[in-house]
Every structure is written in C-alpha cells, then in structure tokens.
Amino acid sequence: MSSIESGKQTFEPRIIAFFCNWCTYTAADLAGTARMSYAPNVRVVRIMCSGRLDPQFILSALREGADGVLIGGCHPGDCHYQEGNYKALRRFTLLKRFLRSMGIEDERIRLEWIAASEGDKVQRVINEMTETVRALGPLHLEAMSMERIEDVIPSELKAETVAASGGHHE
Amino acid sequence: MSKPKVAFYWCASCGGCEEAVVDLAEDILEVVKAVDITFWPVALDFKRGDVEEMADKELAVSFINGAVRSSEQAEMVHLLRAKSQLVVAFGSCAHLGGIPGLANTFDREAMFREVYSNVPGLDNEEGTVPVPESVVPEGTLSLPTLWDTVKTLDQVTEVDYYLPGCPPPVKLIKNAVNAIVSGQLPPHKSVLAPDIALCDECDRLATKPDKLSIKEFKRPHTSVIDPEKCILAQGFLCLGPVTRQGCDAACVKGNMPCTGCMGPTSRVHDFGTKALSAMASLADSNDENEIENILGKIVDPVGSFYRYSLPASLLHRGYVPSVQGGRKQ
Numbered sequence: 001m002s003s004i005e006s007g008k009q010t011f012e013p014r015i016i017a018f019f020c021n022w023c024t025y026t027a028a029d030l031a032g033t034a035r036m037s038y039a040p041n042v043r044v045v046r047i048m049c050s051g052r053l054d055p056q057f058i059l060s061a062l063r064e065g066a067d068g069v070l071i072g073g074c075h076p077g078d079c080h081y082q083e084g085n086y087k088a089l090r091r092f093t094l095l096k097r098f099l100r101s102m103g104i105e106d107e108r109i110r111l112e113w114i115a116a117s118e119g120d121k122v123q124r125v126i127n128e129m130t131e132t133v134r135a136l137g138p139l140h141l142e143a144m145s146m147e148r149i150e151d152v153i154p155s156e157l158k159a160e161t162v163a164a165s166g167g168h169h170e
Numbered sequence: 171m172s173k174p175k176v177a178f179y180w181c182a183s184c185g186g187c188e189e190a191v192v193d194l195a196e197d198i199l200e201v202v203k204a205v206d207i208t209f210w211p212v213a214l215d216f217k218r219g220d221v222e223e224m225a226d227k228e229l230a231v232s233f234i235n236g237a238v239r240s241s242e243q244a245e246m247v248h249l250l251r252a253k254s255q256l257v258v259a260f261g262s263c264a265h266l267g268g269i270p271g272l273a274n275t276f277d278r279e280a281m282f283r284e285v286y287s288n289v290p291g292l293d294n295e296e297g298t299v300p301v302p303e304s305v306v307p308e309g310t311l312s313l314p315t316l317w318d319t320v321k322t323l324d325q326v327t328e329v330d331y332y333l334p335g336c337p338p339p340v341k342l343i344k345n346a347v348n349a350i351v352s353g354q355l356p357p358h359k360s361v362l363a364p365d366i367a368l369c370d371e372c373d374r375l376a377t378k379p380d381k382l383s384i385k386e387f388k389r390p391h392t393s394v395i396d397p398e399k400c401i402l403a404q405g406f407l408c409l410g411p412v413t414r415q416g417c418d419a420a421c422v423k424g425n426m427p428c429t430g431c432m433g434p435t436s437r438v439h440d441f442g443t444k445a446l447s448a449m450a451s452l453a454d455s456n457d458e459n460e461i462e463n464i465l466g467k468i469v470d471p472v473g474s475f476y477r478y479s480l481p482a483s484l485l486h487r488g489y490v491p492s493v494q495g496g497r498k499q
Contacts, residue, residue, distance in 0.1 A: 055443045059484035076456065086456045093461050094450040095443070098471040101275060103489030140489045146325055146481075 013133040015042045016061040017070040017126070020050045022080040023116050024072030030119035038123040039130035042070065049073070050111075051084025055095045058109060065141065068108045068133040070125065075113040085113070107132045108139065174230030174351065177209035177221070178260075179250055181243040182270040182320065183236030187261040188212045190337035197344060204351045205230070218246070224253045231350055233333070235260040237270045237481065238326045241302075242314030251327045258346065258362075262336040262431045264323040265361075266441065267481030269336070274480045274487035275472060277318045322481050332361040336431035336478060339417045363416030365435050368428055372410055372419040374400045383454035387467035390426060401427045402452075407474055412438070412445045431478050440484045442476035449475075 019025040025046045031038065047053055050073025058069045071092065073085040092111045100106060110129055114121045180188065194201060208229065209216045232254040238244055251257055262268040273281065286292070286299045304311045323329050333346055346362045349355055356362065369375055378400040388405040395401060401422060402408040408427035410419070414435050421428050434441040453464040468474055476483060 055447045056438075056440045056484065059440055059443055063484045083456075087451045089456075089458065090450045090453045090461050090465065091447050093458075094446055094465045094468065094471060097465075098442075098446060098475070101470075101472045101488065102485055103275075103491065144485060144487050144489050146319055146321060146486050 011134060011138060013041050013067040013130055013138075014065060015068040015070055015126075015129060015133060016066040017042045017044045017072065018047050018050070018053050018057065019044055019072040019114075020074060020080075020085075021046055021048050023074035023078065024050075024112075024114040024122065026116035027072075027114045027118045028122045030116070031122045034119050036119060036123045038126045041130045041133075042126050049079065049081050049084035050088035051079070051081060051086075053088055053091075055091055058095065062104070062108075062139060063141075065139075067136070067139045068110070068129060070129055071109070071111045072114045072122070072125075073111070075115055078113075078115065104139070105136055107136060173204065173206045175208045175228060176205045177229050177232040177250060177254065178207070178212070179209070179232060179234045179246060180212065181234065181236030181247065181264070181323075182239045183261065183263050183268070185212065186337045187235035187263075190261070190335075190340065190343060193337075193340050194343065197340075201347055204347070218249070221249055221253055226252055227255050229254040231256040231258060233258045233260040234323055235264050235337075237263040237267050237320045238323060239270065239273075239317045239320040240314045241317075244326055247323065247327050256330045256350065257323075257327065259323040259329045259332045261338050262334060262433065262478040264329075265332045265334050265482075266433050266479035267320055267322045268478050271320045271322075271479065271481040272473060272476070273320050275490075276488075277490045278316055280490055319487050320481050325481065330358060331356075332359075334361055334363050334414060334432045335417055339420070341418075342416050361414065361433070361436070363414050363432060366415055367435060368410040368413045368415040368417070368419055368432070371415045372400075372422050374398070374422060377403065379403055382452050384452045385454045385464065387449075387464065389467075389469075395425050395427075397425045401425075407449060407468065409445050409449075409475075412441065412448050429477050430475075433479060433482075441479045442472075442483055445475040446471060 019028055025044070028044060050071055053071060061069050071088065073088050074080065076085060079085040089111065092109070096106055096109060099109065112121070112125050114125065178188070178191065191198070207214065209221055229250070232250040234247060234250060234257060236243070238247060259265045263270055267274070282299045286294055287297060300313055300316070302313055302315045331346070333342055335342065342363055369378060377398065382403055384405050386405050387407060390406060395406060396404055402410065406427045408422070409430035410422070410428040412434060413428050413430045414432040416432055419428070430441060430445060434444060438444045449468070450465060453461050455461050455464055472480065481487070
C-alpha cells in the first residue's frame with residue numbers, strides 16, 4: 001500500500017466484486033461488449049448465485065487488502081435459484097451490523113440488484129462505489145493486524161511521563 | 171521408568187479451566203498415577219525458576235489455558251514451549267481467544283480510560299493507570315505490558331493440539347491425557363473433539379424441523395424456553411448447527427442455548443461469520459424492512475457470534491480510531 005504514504009489523493013481503492021452468474025455478471029459482460037467505461041478499481045469474482053456468497057469471503061477479501069466489497073445479485077423475485085438473493089440480503093443485513101461494531105464503515109460493503117440487461121447500472125454502481133471508498137480512504141488493516149504493539153512500550157506509558165505528571169491520565 | 175512430566179499454566183483466563191481439571195474428581199488419581207504434575211501455579215508450589223531449570227523438552231506436555239495478552243504471559247508461553255514436547259491449547263481462550271478476546275473491539279487506551287477513569291463510583295482522582303515502569307524513591311518498579319490485542323495461543327507460539335470448550339468437557343480431557351500417555355496421538359494440530367456439529371448429539375434433535383425459519387429472535391432472559399423442543403426452532407440463538415460437538419450438549423440439557431464455546435468444525439475458517447450467516451438466513455421474510463426488524467432483535471452480533479472466537483476470526487480485532495491522535499507508531 002505504498003500509495004498511501006504519498007497522500008490520500010493518490011489512493012486507489014481496491015474493490016472486490018462478487019457478481020452472480022445469471023444477472024449481474026451477465027450485465028457486467030454487457031457493459032463490456034457495449035464498451036462502457038468504468039473505474040478500473042473493481043476485481044470481479046463470478047459466483048453462481050449471490051446466495052452462494054459465504055460472508056467469510058467478504059471478510060477474507062477485507063483481510064487480504066480489499067478496501068471495499070461489492071455484491072451483485074438478481075432483482076428480488078428473479079433469482080435463478082428462487083431464494084438465493086433473499087438469503088444474501090439477510091446475511092448482508094446482519095453482516096453490516098457486525099462490521100459496524102468492528103469499526104468498519106457501512107459504505108465499504110454494498111449490495112445491489114442488477115439484472116442481466118442493466119449494463120449501465122454496473123457502470124454507475126462501480127463508479128459510485130469507487131468514489132465512495134476513495135473518499136473513505138484505505139481500510140485500516142494495519143491497525144487491525146495482530147502484529148502491532150506488543151512488547152513495544154508506547155512512549156506515553158514510559159516512566160518519565162509518569163514521574164513528570166504524577167500519573168498517566170488523558 | 172519415570173513418569174511423563176506435565177505442566178498446567180494459565181494466561182488470560184477465569185480459572186474455569188483449572189476447575190475442569192478438578193472436575194476429573196477421583197479420575198485425577200488415575201492421571202496422577204500416570205503422569206508427574208511438575209508445574210501448576212494454581213495448585214502446586216512450583217515457581218517459574220523451577221521451569222527455567224528444566225532441560226529443553228523435559229516436559230512431555232504443557233496444557234496452557236487462557237488467551238495471551240501481556241508480555242508476562244508471552245514469556246511464560248515461550249518458556250513452556252521450549253521445555254515441552256507437546257503444547258496443548260486448553261479451553262476456548264487458548265484455542266480461539268475466548269471471552270477475553272471480546273476486548274479486541276477496544277484497545278488498551280480505551281480500556282484504561284474506561285476502567286481507570288469512566289467507571290461510576292471510581293476513586294482515582296490522580297488518574298493512576300498501570301504502567302510498565304514506575305519510578306519510586308526506592309528505585310524503578312516494573313509491571314508486565316498489557317497488549318492492545320488479545321491473541322490465541324497459536325498466534326503466539328506453536329501449538330500441537332487443541333482441547334476446545336469453556337471449559338473443556340471432562341470426557342475430552344481424559345481422552346486427551348490417555349492419548350498422550352499411551353502415545354496414540356491423533357494427527358498433529360487436530361482439535362481433540364469430534365469433527366461434527368453439536369445438533370447431532372443433542373437430545374432435542376428429533377424436534378428440530380427440517381426447514382427452520384424464525385419470525386422473532388428471542389433472548390433467554392426475556393422469554394421462557396420450552397424444555398423439550400429444539401431451542402433454535404423456538405427463536406433463541408442456539409449455535410448448535412455451527413458448533414463442534416463433544417460436550418454432550420450440556421447447555422441445552424440445562425435448558426440454555428448453545429453459545430458456541432467448542433468452536434467450529436474443521437471446515438470453517440471463521441466461526442462467528444459462519445454462525446452469523448447461518449442464523450441470518452433463517453429470518454423468515456423476503457422484505458428488506460421486515461428482515462431488518464427480525465435481525466434487529468439480535469442486539470449484539472459480535473458478542474452473540476464471536477463470544478469465544480474474536481481473536482481467531484479473519485478480522486482478529488476491531489478498528490479503534492485514536493481518540494487524541496495519540497495512537498502508537
């Protein structure tokens with residue numbers, strides 16, 4: 001993540017998109033054949049159904065360096081497997097609340113229903129999400145790593161500070 | 171021939187794991203007959219120095235319980251690792267981080283502020299907090315450093331086997347000790363419990379419907395649990411379907427839902443997310459607002475699904491924005 005050091009303006013968000021085979025992936029294909037251009041920040045992973053999206057995939061994506069995760073499925077009622085997108089919606093609803101408790105902003109994960117004919121929606125959603133995540137900045141992965149702060153004694157907890165202030169307090 | 175030497179140690183834990191050893195009751199005599207307990211701070215008067223004097227690998231096995239969250243615990247863990255042929259992560263905290271692991275939604279700064287300054291009725295006007303070094307007229311006093319992040323045992327050192335549970339069921343402890351004493355060890359790094367979900371050994375399995383769907387999630391302190399029927403089917407968050415068995419469904423026998431202390435089966439990477447996923451998909455609605463309402467009854471997703479496993483999760487810990495820009499390096 002060397003782009004971070006040189007300032008936020010050069011930060012290019014990395015977004016992992018999970019698109020369902022039957023609707024959203026087809027729509028992304030359509031956007032491609034129609035030569036619509038959109039932000040290059042999204043890496044698309046095709047899955048058979050948004051209902052196949054195990055929330056573990058989302059956390060893995062974030063842990064491996066994604067700044068945001070986009071999920072695309074068929075419109076309600078249109079799921080190729082009848083109910084898969086509703087399952088995705090239920091999981092997404094609860095997962096978002098979990099991520100919020102973990103200090104991860106709501107805007108970093110987004111669920112959209114995009115039908116096979118909606119190539120323009122793929123374009124719009126990807127562009128919007130790239131800008132939203134760009135504004136948020138990188139995911140604070142370093143601050144969430146296990147490696148930081150162990151035997152290092154932070155300077156504010158060193159003895160001099162204590163002696164000088166008579167006690168450590170905010 | 172001398173008996174194999176065994177050590178017990180505790181890190182960030184409640185003492186329940188030590189209690190589980192005592193729960194072996196008269197069977198502990200069998201254990202003592204088979205092994206020499208050479209280090210067990212809670213029960214025996216051996217000191218750290220006695221361990222330091224041991225030869226490397228002199229201990230056959232160290233059972234270490236508790237999560238690791240301070241420099242002192244890490245030192246002891248590394249010391250015991252060097253002196254032991256086998257290290258067993260004993261109990262949920264050592265295995266997955268356990269209840270202390272929920273502190274990973276905070277950091278040290280936030281915890282200190284809460285505990286030493288915000289708690290109502292606290293008498294600490296000088297704002298004293300534990301510091302690693304304090305200068306007093308007699309010299310410098312030192313304390314172990316508390317870490318920002320609670321870790322599982324295997325995030326600190328190499329672990330050979332895991333005994334899950336909060337605390338581990340007596341039956342599993344006995345099996346583990348027998349396996350070690352007899353040298354008939356299961357595959358390296360395995361969890362010493364059956365690799366199948368809890369529902370399978372639950373007395374109420376017959377009352378679990380084929381297709382579960384939940385209109386209203388309930389909580390044990392606000393609703394009465396029917397002592398005969400599947401607890402999950404009644405709308406209480408019972409994590410049996412995603413939790414490893416081996417406890418004989420002890421909580422369900424006590425008419426309480428499973429909270430997942432045995433952790434996941436081997437196919438699952440992240441217990442909490444898997445549990446969250448399983449429970450969320452049971453919400454009986456296809457309408458966005460209604461789904462929101464049904465799942466809104468699950469008031470604390472972190473505490474409900476990651477009660478014993480936050481440090482072992484894919485995220486490990488939450489992000490805590492620095493309050494005063496005083497965040498360390």
